[in-house]
Amino acid sequence: MNYPQIFDGVRVVLCLSFLMYASWSDYKTREVSNMVWAILAPSALALTIFQFFMFAPESLYIYALSFILTSVFALILFYVGAFGGADAKALMCLSLALPSYPTHLLQPYGLVSPLFPITVFTNAVLLAALSVVYALLRNLLWKSRNRKGLFEGLEKESTGHKILTLLCGYKVKITELGKKEHLYPLEDVYVADTGESRRKLLVFPKDEERGEIVARILGAADEGKLENEVWATPGLPMLIFITVGLVIALAYGDIVWILLRSVLK
Numbered sequence: 001m002n003y004p005q006i007f008d009g010v011r012v013v014l015c016l017s018f019l020m021y022a023s024w025s026d027y028k029t030r031e032v033s034n035m036v037w038a039i040l041a042p043s044a045l046a047l048t049i050f051q052f053f054m055f056a057p058e059s060l061y062i063y064a065l066s067f068i069l070t071s072v073f074a075l076i077l078f079y080v081g082a083f084g085g086a087d088a089k090a091l092m093c094l095s096l097a098l099p100s101y102p103t104h105l106l107q108p109y110g111l112v113s114p115l116f117p118i119t120v121f122t123n124a125v126l127l128a129a130l131s132v133v134y135a136l137l138r139n140l141l142w143k144s145r146n147r148k149g150l151f152e153g154l155e156k157e158s159t160g161h162k163i164l165t166l167l168c169g170y171k172v173k174i175t176e177l178g179k180k181e182h183l184y185p186l187e188d189v190y191v192a193d194t195g196e197s198r199r200k201l202l203v204f205p206k207d208e209e210r211g212e213i214v215a216r217i218l219g220a221a222d223e224g225k226l227e228n229e230v231w232a233t234p235g236l237p238m239l240i241f242i243t244v245g246l247v248i249a250l251a252y253g254d255i256v257w258i259l260l261r262s263v264l265k
Helices: 003-029 034-055 057-079 085-097 116-129 131-146 159-168 174-179 207-222 238-251 255-264
Strands: 170-173 187-191 197-201 229-233
Touching: 003 034, 003 085, 003 238, 034 057, 034 085, 057 085, 057 116, 085 116, 085 238, 116 131, 116 238, 116 255, 131 159, 131 170, 159 197, 170 174, 174 207, 174 229, 187 207
Parallel strands: none
Antiparallel strands: 170 229, 187 197
């Protein structure tokens, strides 16, 4: 085993170790200490910079490009509410540790993007999308059991918002929403100009707004302005999907490209 292989192995083990711990923490508490990223980021940066500088200085521009593009992408996802803070930090740290596929150590089964963190991200998104099946089945079961419309009281919402809500969430009891912190409301209550309380769907619920929204929903329920169920999403621990997406990317490559290639053959 040569030095590039050793450094590739150390970077892979380092990244997987921290991501597995972060995933466990995300699953248990839906929170990840900033200390995880404060340790991983400089360690990954030092290892990767040293390896590239010593053994592949011509590839340093790829490292810089991967980190910049991945960081911009992660920050955009965070600010639009599609990503949590820990998810964005994980993707940025991944770009520091593994900006490109560790070819000295492994060879993927399929194709891999030159920007390796993007391959990991697409794998994670595809895995997370499987939760849509669960949401759809649960919503179909609810409609069959209750024999009424899923969006009663929300008829004026756009079809697009309804479809996203149907795919991402399901009905939960208001008392359950108040007790389980990992549940995020997909609807809110507001007072119209007429003074009447109305409901609206939320496309991208944000962590920092959860408490205020839940308080409004509980208040409206106490006043008898809401029925006993509202739309919510379980707040998927995306870090778990990112970690599994990394393992799959290392072993097989980009799932999307592998599926496309099998279909187009």
